[in-house]
Amino acid sequence: MDGNFDMLVENGWLFKNDENQLLHYFSDIVKKYPNSARAKFELGNVYDYLGQEIKAIPLYEEALRMGLKAEWEAYALLQLGSSLNNVGKLQDALSVLTEAETRFPHLLSISMFLGITLHNANKESEGMKTVLRAIMRQVKTTDLERYSFALDNYINKL
Template identity: 40%
Template sequence: MDWEDGWKRLVTEGWANRDEPPSLLAYFEHLVSVHPNSGRARFELANVLDYLSREEEAVVVYREAINLGLSKEYEAYAKVQLASSLRNLGNADEAVRLLRDIVSRYPHHLSFVIFLALSLHSEGRSAEALQVLVQTILHECETPDLLRYRRSLTQYAAAIHDPRGNQTRDPSSLSIHPHSPQAPWPWDLLLLADPSRTRIQNYCRDGLCYVAQWHEEIVGVYVIALNTDGGAELMNIAVREDWQGQGLGQRLVQHAENTARNLGCLWLDVATGNSSLLQLRFYQRAGFRITDIVPDFFVLHYNQLIMENGIPCRDQIRLRKQLVADAP
């Protein structure tokens, strides 16, 4: 029996015995005997064993279900529930590994993220668990109050935990490469530079995104968009807080310049806010010059007032760097 409606009917019928554990278990054991090669049948039996607090047996049956094969949806459920049982049995390390993989493929499933945070906490990594939860809220929720404070909250969340601790950072291990279409967007970084998730989605969809990767961690990002007038614009650039002040931002800008130049662009534009004092200093030291001011840009295009350095962010400051001599 492979059709979903049929399985729903069988499962609903079985769980009608939830107040009679022996009957509940017997029903699903019989289901497995009738469908011995069905991963779905074993998944439902493992679910019952979990319900009856027989986690050790559930772990075995979850693994059998996964090995027999499940739909993508139920394979995810099986791995999440397997991880939860492993955590309850004291094997939080394997639970974290399983859940990181699932969350990377289903980042919008908030329950999966919560299971990951619980497993991190059980492993003694409470700061990282808090970071995971806070970043997920910032990435997945759109409310006026979050838009107002998103930039500062994203920075605070990034500072909660340094995954590498005091490990020595070898710059030669850091690479800058195109973002993989199969990988989730590095929202924690993108939102550092732009509090509007909608705007980010638009220019990431149409632009070119590059990430700075150190070992398995994404620690920097930039996005450029090609213009029809012969230039390009740096739409977003961000460096993870614990990597700031180490020259990575400069490397990303240089990489963006080379990318635009190799695509035949004559100049590279960038825009920031009147209150972004560090960014204005950074871009001008990198050779950009102010070309225009767009009054009230952030007032008109963002729902909430943005505050930086005690200054209301109202006007957009546009800067440009020539990539080819004598370009207009």
């Protein structure tokens, strides 16, 4: 079904410049596949894209409760956290994004969204630490390796 869903999703986003058509297309997918967590996630994604995070949040939550494959679960957690941040539910956003970063530490995007949310929650130092630690964890260059001891010390002092 994943390959089929990938094609359905690709086809749906051809309507990205027509909000009504886009929403209608993905709403129809949910009607056609009412027991599909992926369908709910994708409709949430559309609402998010349209700036309607309030409508996206329950769809992400439902998709997560229903169960998604790891890749889509990571995206759903990230997008749920981002949407919660955008509607001012910072503590909920921090909870979701912290869980996501713990479970998917290899996805820099999650760490970046967590860092932004920490900043929005007036935890600027923690936000900066989160992003810098993610960079140190994921980016392997000779200059970062050369200065890793010093950078780690500076990051810890933030």
